[in-house]
Amino acid sequence: MSKILIFTSHGGGGHISASNAIIEHLKNEHEVSAVALFRTVLEPMDPVRFATLNKTDCEGLYNFFLRKKWTRLLNMLCLMGLWTLPLSRRKVIQLTTAYLKKEKPDLVISVIPILNGVLNTICRSLNIPFLVIPTDLDTSTFIHNIDAKESDKLFVGLAFNDPLIWKIADKATIFKKQCGIMGFPLRQSFFETKNIAQLKNEFNIPVSKPVIFMLMGAVGSEVIYRYVRELCTLEQSFHLIICLGRNEQLRNKINSIILPAHITVSTIGFTDKIADLMAISDFCITKAGSVSVCEALYMNKPLLLDCTAKSLMWEDLNIHFISNHKFGTAIRRFKDLKKQVSSYLVNPQLVQATAQRIANFKKDNFSHTIKTVVNKMLSH
Template sequence: MRKKRVLLLSEGFGSGHTQAAYALASGLRELSPAIKTRVIELGKFLNPVVGPWITSAYRKTVSKQPKLVGMMYRTQYNKSLNRFTQLALHRIFYTQTSQVISQLKPDLIVCTHPLPNAVVSRLKRLGLDVPLYTLITDYDAHGTWTSPEVNKYLVSTALVKKKLMSHGVPNSRIEVTGIPVHPNFWTTYDKTELQSQFELSPLPTVLIMGGGWGLLSRNSLFEYMTRWRDSIQMIFCVGTNVKARESMLSNEKFCHPNIKVLGFTKEISKLMDVSDLLITKPGGMTCTEGMSKGIPMLFYEPIPGQEDENCEYFIQNGFGEMFQKDTVEHWFSLLQEPYAAGQTRRDLLTKRNQYYDPMQCPRAVLEMMP
């Protein structure tokens, strides 16, 4: 009997969209080995030269002109992709995307970014007969996600469902599933073993993420944190940003046995388990991963728009605070009280169980499979 096939389409505008696609794919296979999945970043896959260039230009704009990004997000909030953009996407991607779908013959297509969502929606208007699910990877619902051709929206919270309905999406086409995280985040690793693996001391540990966008070096609070380096261990993750890593390593304040500056790593799940506090950009995926681990979070420099909404959700529900001088002092003092820090994490895990089930999204997709 032929295995069911799920095609997951994403884009590389920040890693969260594609991580959500891989997380859902892994969750589906974990729950049902009879399912075959394929994840594709559409622009990079179909245009290996132009795709990465567009992604790079977007990241530079976000880093250097965040207010402009926020203004565009707000002014277009209630609008779907305009006809010109849809036509451009159609001309660039139509033939190749159609060929990919014909070759892979999926039983279901899941899009985790608005651009492939628009491309597949147009294909459906032209006769494609494959169910389209749209997984929204933030705690907000921008109008660009919406299309009449989407059969089902998978959203993080009831509030996002309400926002989608305000865009005219019927209640029956929206399922609150939470944002999926990779199965690596479903389990807890032994902290002592992790300290040995990462060559860490048995000290309170802070994990700092988001350096791939070149933002860590701009914020003076990160240098301020180093005054605790004799009593608190810090792990900076700068991703593929080689310049940021070199810049930090050349700064004497970060040159200390209790400070590690890491490049790209696939061990974020383990690093969250070995750490006691997460300082991060409030991307929807990273925040959901942090919530799944029950690690307290501090959020810095949210991109105006969706990251503001992510921040608001996690702060209002008690999973994090803004990254400020007073919150740094509070948390760095708390981490040096082992019982208090441990109790805080236990409380967050209890709260997580009330708000989030990491298996809910893949389970929901399985139940809705055609």
């Protein structure tokens, strides 16, 4: 069996979600493992760990900002990372090269941003094939400074065959033949047919009400509480499924909200049942992150995107993508939430038409494409 190493990150939930999906799809044919590059290989370089005496690290700080929706700070952190990378490049190469020489993988896969230019250089020097699988539709931070040259040992997997996505890839210093459409890296459950009646019974979901699914990422944004407060003033009857992610502190706050009789709620913590929960929902309210957006798209669910705060710069494209294709709407002010949700609740034909547009949009099955691409790269 070939040995495959995935570089992932605990910053947000998207990178871990993607690396877990890749492992699930490849584990029967290859020896696959994931390593959090920043927390393990590059841990000696972490300034936050040093400054806080090991109480937290860069990824922990990132997740704290994410929960608080301090997106301007997050955008600044990303730009600082891009600007300061040349200063730390030599140390990154030294630590990562030593790690790869010790592990001796046959293929390296990266689902992390910013460092892929350096990782590509390292892999090329060690003659290791390098596969980049962006976890954002905006791939700019994933293909930043990649010096492709003429190599069949580099490949970048794009999610969709869409002009907005290709426009960014075309600006990079990589050859078009080194890019291809792979679909988005989701787990097998997103590609399976669902028994809706059985799932509603399993999760104790009313069969006679419209169902709204709300998820603000694996980290769990505190904006969920305000959204629930707003939704509970609606006159229409519905059932709300709330996914808290890893932010369990929200549960007591949400449970303290007094619900009107015509609105019912299910509150769920961090779960691997997202595909099932989306399947039994009519539409989704979620943040503009690529993983949440693509999960909904693969389940053919219309989207209401939370854009009430300054968006992360790598999520701006997602908002344009959903708007351009009429797959949903951006909620830019809290006072617009009730109007947008009501328009779906009183007009199920609108929901159905939007869902059909999404269903008609070509979405490659990642569980198939990842195997094809990996086997091809290993054969060279």
